Amino acid sequence: MNKTYKLNYDSPIGTLALVSNDDAVISIMFNDQNEDVSVPEVVPQVLRNCYEQIHEYFKGKRQEFTFPYLLKGTPFQEMVWNALIDISYGQTVSYQDIANVIKNEKAIRAVGNANGKNKLSIVIPCHRIIGSNGKLTGYAGGLWRKEWLLKHEKNFVVKNKTV
Incomplete structure (x- = not known):
């Protein structure tokens, strides 16, 4: 089994726990536990790249x-997650839209479950x-974080278009 490494990133909306093995990032989750994580002596390049790109x-x-x-x-979950990757920065889509993309129009709740x-x-x-009504729904990190992330992206989409 691969060894795992962890770094915390202090974002404007809370600490993100970044976890990788030697080759790939395996988890990026909000960490509301406020645990103190010391920087490991050896940090794989993939985790350093993740930290920098999140920053x-x-x-x-x-x-x-x-x-x-x-x-x-x-x-099924991986199919949904791969569909999520195609959502452009600063844009939003509905659970129904993702169900349509994966050609399983009735799987709206299953899409929501995979999303979570x-x-x-x-x-x-x-x-x-x-x-589908345009309202914010479930987010594992909390709806306030979801709202912040969407506003953050919309703010920079606008700024980048006018530059």
């Missing part, structure tokens, strides 16, 4: 991520999924 995202300088990550779920099991917050942009 760039929060500064409004990055809209896509290029470090390797590992999706671990059921085939996403372990790669921000990189697999589950925060960009909203209800």
Whole structure:
């Protein structure tokens, strides 16, 4: 079994626990436990890249991520997560839209369930999924974080278009 490494990133909306093995990032989750994590003596390059790219995202300088990550779920969950990757920065779609993309129009609740099991917050942009009525619905990190992330992205989409 691969060794895992962890770094905390203090974002404007709370601490993100970044976890990788030697080759890929395996988890990016909000950590509300406020645990003190010391920086490991050896940090794989993939985790350093993740940290830097997450930092760039929060500064409004990055809209896509290029470090390797590992999706671990059921085939259905992975299909949903892969569909989420295609949602553009600053955009939102509904659970129904994702169900349509994966050609399983009646799987709206299953899409929502898969969305909630996403372990790669921000990189697999589950925060960009909203209800078909346009309202914010469930987010493992809390709806206030989802709202913040969406406003953050919309703010930088506008800024980047006018530059």
